[in-house]
Structure formats: structure tokens, C-alpha cells
Amino acid sequence: MKRFATLLILFLVLFASGGMVFAQNATTTTAAPAASAPAAASTNAWTASAAVPAPAPAQPFDTGATAWMIVASAIVLMMTIPGLAFYYGGLVRRKNVLSTMMHSFGIAAIVSVQWVVIGYSLAFGHSDGPLSPFIGGFKWAFLNGIGPYDPSPYVDPVAATHLVPHYIYIMFQAMFAIITPALISGAFAERIKFGGFALFITLWATIVYDPVAHWVWSADGWLGKLGALDFAGGTVVHMNSGVAGLACALLLGRRRMPEGTSTPPHNVPFVILGAALLWVGWFGFNAGSGVGADGLAASAFLVTNTATAMAALTWMFMDVLFHGKPTTVGAATGAVAGLVAITPASGFVNVAGSLVIGIVVSVVCYLAVALLKPAAKYDDALDAFGVHAIGGAWGAIGTGLFATAMIQPGINGLIYGNPRQMLFQFADIGAVLVYSFVVTTILFKLVDWLVGIKVTPREENIGLDLTQHDEKAYTVID
Amino acid sequence: MKYIIAIIQPYRLADVQAELYKEEVNLMTVSEVVGHGRQKGVTEIYRSYRESGNLLRKIRIEIAVNDDFVDRAVKAIMRGARSGESGEIGDGKIFVLPLERVYRIRTGETGGIAIG
Numbered sequence: 001m002k003r004f005a006t007l008l009i010l011f012l013v014l015f016a017s018g019g020m021v022f023a024q025n026a027t028t029t030t031a032a033p034a035a036s037a038p039a040a041a042s043t044n045a046w047t048a049s050a051a052v053p054a055p056a057p058a059q060p061f062d063t064g065a066t067a068w069m070i071v072a073s074a075i076v077l078m079m080t081i082p083g084l085a086f087y088y089g090g091l092v093r094r095k096n097v098l099s100t101m102m103h104s105f106g107i108a109a110i111v112s113v114q115w116v117v118i119g120y121s122l123a124f125g126h127s128d129g130p131l132s133p134f135i136g137g138f139k140w141a142f143l144n145g146i147g148p149y150d151p152s153p154y155v156d157p158v159a160a161t162h163l164v165p166h167y168i169y170i171m172f173q174a175m176f177a178i179i180t181p182a183l184i185s186g187a188f189a190e191r192i193k194f195g196g197f198a199l200f201i202t203l204w205a206t207i208v209y210d211p212v213a214h215w216v217w218s219a220d221g222w223l224g225k226l227g228a229l230d231f232a233g234g235t236v237v238h239m240n241s242g243v244a245g246l247a248c249a250l251l252l253g254r255r256r257m258p259e260g261t262s263t264p265p266h267n268v269p270f271v272i273l274g275a276a277l278l279w280v281g282w283f284g285f286n287a288g289s290g291v292g293a294d295g296l297a298a299s300a301f302l303v304t305n306t307a308t309a310m311a312a313l314t315w316m317f318m319d320v321l322f323h324g325k326p327t328t329v330g331a332a333t334g335a336v337a338g339l340v341a342i343t344p345a346s347g348f349v350n351v352a353g354s355l356v357i358g359i360v361v362s363v364v365c366y367l368a369v370a371l372l373k374p375a376a377k378y379d380d381a382l383d384a385f386g387v388h389a390i391g392g393a394w395g396a397i398g399t400g401l402f403a404t405a406m407i408q409p410g411i412n413g414l415i416y417g418n419p420r421q422m423l424f425q426f427a428d429i430g431a432v433l434v435y436s437f438v439v440t441t442i443l444f445k446l447v448d449w450l451v452g453i454k455v456t457p458r459e460e461n462i463g464l465d466l467t468q469h470d471e472k473a474y475t476v477i478d
Numbered sequence: 479m480k481y482i483i484a485i486i487q488p489y490r491l492a493d494v495q496a497e498l499y500k501e502e503v504n505l506m507t508v509s510e511v512v513g514h515g516r517q518k519g520v521t522e523i524y525r526s527y528r529e530s531g532n533l534l535r536k537i538r539i540e541i542a543v544n545d546d547f548v549d550r551a552v553k554a555i556m557r558g559a560r561s562g563e564s565g566e567i568g569d570g571k572i573f574v575l576p577l578e579r580v581y582r583i584r585t586g587e588t589g590g591i592a593i594g
Contacts, residue, residue: 261527261529262524262525262527262529264522264524264529264532265524319523319526322526323523323526323528325523327523327524327525329524329525330525330526333525366526369525369526370525370526374527383525
């Protein structure tokens, strides 16, 4: 109880301080409206939506782009539920399948609410003062001041005229905010208390995901302004979650099993089903990240599919090389690794770049999963770090290497004569790596102290389905 | 009365059943079981983690018979479950156990009459 009280006070202090910042923002904004206005395209739409809540936008919405963004948002949710729920659910033992699926499902619910309450504002909102490049502030808390006819301040980077409703952009980004913490659940599967999990995820989404998304994607973000390229979330989503996963796996310790052993998946068809749903949903993820239905979206779709296929083939080849036969779990893992790696690059590279990105990601992730994990002895149960952090980091590097002005005018990578881009990519990787690892560690320890986060050995032996949810997935008799 | 337990390859079940019917042994209990013999099962690979000693799927047949049916039943199972002329490793085992009593639940009959 004492700890709960501490938590409550903590939250109150946080919100109170937020309120004060908000109040200060309000006064300074009136003094100098749009003084710190960011880059070109977003500026006009931004001030328009903030100033007068007009019933209809000056320019009508692009219905094609809007329709595509609605569909894309929906299928990005499909990546988490049921996609990731089945992918991870199939990989665990059958006594833990419900608990693992509940991680994805629970996060979808938790973050959906967190997003409209505070998340979107912190990630994509605008704040004044020195913190502006790092966090969005509270201006859009509860989506305050945003109406259904307001245009999105974030637009297609190539055809800057596309107008979609602000609401659909908020929902599209909500689905990203959902899948990111859901990816972490692969690292702490089979040994985490549900209560501790729920609290940890709420804090992580707010204190890790939202700022990092702000750095890279918001109009004010320091990494975005610096010039780091991350089209759909290679660092924001995948490296961020993968590194957090590693921190969680290290802090939670190994599952109760002999060192050097692992557990077989309880349902490989679930794994294939989940990976296939991820593959399909990822077209919304990447081809939707251009916020338009145009050539850029088509290009993102093309390279996403190509890199994924190449990565699946490469993983199968590695399996044959190391073990003699291609495995289905390996093919699925390779496909996911390919999707991860092409994510940051999908709006910048052409088919040639995507093929190389796809080949290399399976090689590095394969080595991370097959050699690094057993050698370092951390129990990243479902390879959140090995696939998402390693794959995401390679994707960020690949973007810096293979970005070509053929896709987005003026944006070239190393092999197209712009070696400086690599610096920005490494800055992005380094910043996300350090911030995610350090803050995840702090939050994890805080939650462990407040409510406890690891199940007892007895609960782990019995399984999380029964001990955390009073349910079992499969009956033995009728 | 004897109780026969046979552990056979799953893909031999249909043959064993056919052979048993020829000998007019029409009652049996069949279950799916897992296990391994001296060869220590199979090796499975998941994301490069090699797991040796995995249990193989087998079929377990249980039959209660009167004494004059024992040899016929055992030979029928042997014929059905053996792979090819000379058999293969993993074809299985047959155990014959003494059977003390049998009751038919519906009628309460006991002994040899209750068995068939």
C-alpha cells in the first residue's frame, strides 16, 4: 500500500509539473506565436490547427490519401493483435501462451488510452523552451483543441500538399506506439507478473517511447532536425524496443531452466500465422509512413516486400548451411528481420538497396541469435533484442548507406556520395541505444520496487496462464 | 486372460488393425504416446538451438484377450507393425501381462465372457 501511495504521489507531481509547464507555454505562445516554427511544410498546417478550430479546412482533404491512411492504421494494429500475439504466442510453451498473447492485447488497450491522454502530445506536440527538441509537452493532452476537420500537421515529404485529417494521423501513430512496447514482450515472456508488466508498459510508453518518437519524427525533434533518417521506425520502434528488451531480460534473469538450454515453440503454425500477419500489416506500417497514397507509398511497399523476401531466403540458406535443413521458424524469423531492417529505409532506398539490406540483416541477426545469445547467456526468450535491436540498427545503417535521391529528391546516402549521412545515422543509433537502455533499467527497477515484477519460481513452474490469469489455453479432456 | 500392450509406429496402426481383425480380435484401446528407445529420439532445431533427445510419437495399443487368443493376437500385431521383411529400428515392442479380473460395466459380467 505504501508503495502504491508513493506511486500516486509520483504521478500527481508529474502531472502538476506538467500543468505548470503547460501554463508557461500558454503565456509564451501568445507573446511570440510560431516563433520557433519548424521546417517548411508542417508550419502552415500547424498554426492553422492551433489558432482557430475551423469547421472545415481551407483545402479539402485528399480522400485517396485519407482512405489509404485509415486502412494502413487498421492493418498496423493487425500487426500487434493478432499478428504479434500469435507470433510470440506460438513461440512460448503452452502453459504461457495466454499470458504472452495478453501482453500484446493488454498493450493495445493500455497504449490506446495512454496515447490520447498524453502520449500523442508528448511525442508529436510542440512545446516551447529548451526542452522542445526532446519532448512535446502537454498542449495536446486529451487531444485538446484538435477537431475532426483539422488537417494533419505531418504530411507526405515528397508531395507536401497531401492533406489528411489530423485524427487519422494520430491513430496511425497510435498503432506504432502500441506495437513498440508489444515487441519488448518477447524478451520478458514466460516470467513476468501481469501487474508489474502493466505498470511498466504504461511508464515505458510515456517516458521512453514518446520522447524518442519526438526526437526523430516530430517537427521539433533534435534527431530529425539533425538529419537522421528513419522513415517508419527502425530506431524509434525496433531498436528502441529491442534494447529495452535486452535490459528487461538482463534484469529479470533467466527462466528456470538449465544454462545453455532453450524451450521449443509450442505451436509453430501460430508462429507462421503471426509472421505472415506481420508481413501483410507491415505494408501499412511502411507504405503508410509517407502519409500519402502516391509513388512514395508504392516505392515503400515494393522495397518492403523485396527486402523481406530476401531476408527470409537468406535465413533459410543460413539454416541449411549450419544445420542442413531450412526451418519454418527460421524462415518466419528471417522475414521479420527483413521487415525490421527495411523499416527505416523504406522511404529512401530502391530495390537494389533493399536486396542488400535483406541479405545482411538475416546474416547479422542469425549470428546474434545463434552465437551471441548463447555466449552472453542472457535469456531473450523470443529474440526481441537479437532480431529487433540488431535488425533495427542495421536498418538505420543501411539507410545511411543506400538512401538515393531517386526516391526522395535530395536525400542521398554514403554510396550515392553523401558520407555525412552515416554520422547522423550513428547519432540516431547511439542516442536511442543509450536512452532506451538507461531509462528502461530505471523504470524496471522502480516498478520492481513498487509492485514486484518477477513471478515466483512456483508460479513460473506452473505457468503464467494459470497463475496470472486463472485460465488455460487448451483443455486436456473436453 | 492376458493383457497385451503394444507400442508401434504411428503409420503402422492401420496395418495392425487389419491383421487383428483377420484374427477376430476386434476390441482394442489406442492412444497416442511419446517415447524413445536406445537411439534417444530425434534432434529438433529452433532458431539454431539444437534440442536432442526429443521424444518420438508412437501409438500404444492395449488389448485384453482370453488365453487361446494370445498367440494369434501377438502374431497379428507383429505382422502388421513390422516394417518390410526384416523390420526396422523403432518398429516397437509387445508386452504380455497376466490379467487378474475383467468386468463388463453394463451387465456386471466377469471373467472370460466379459472380455469379448
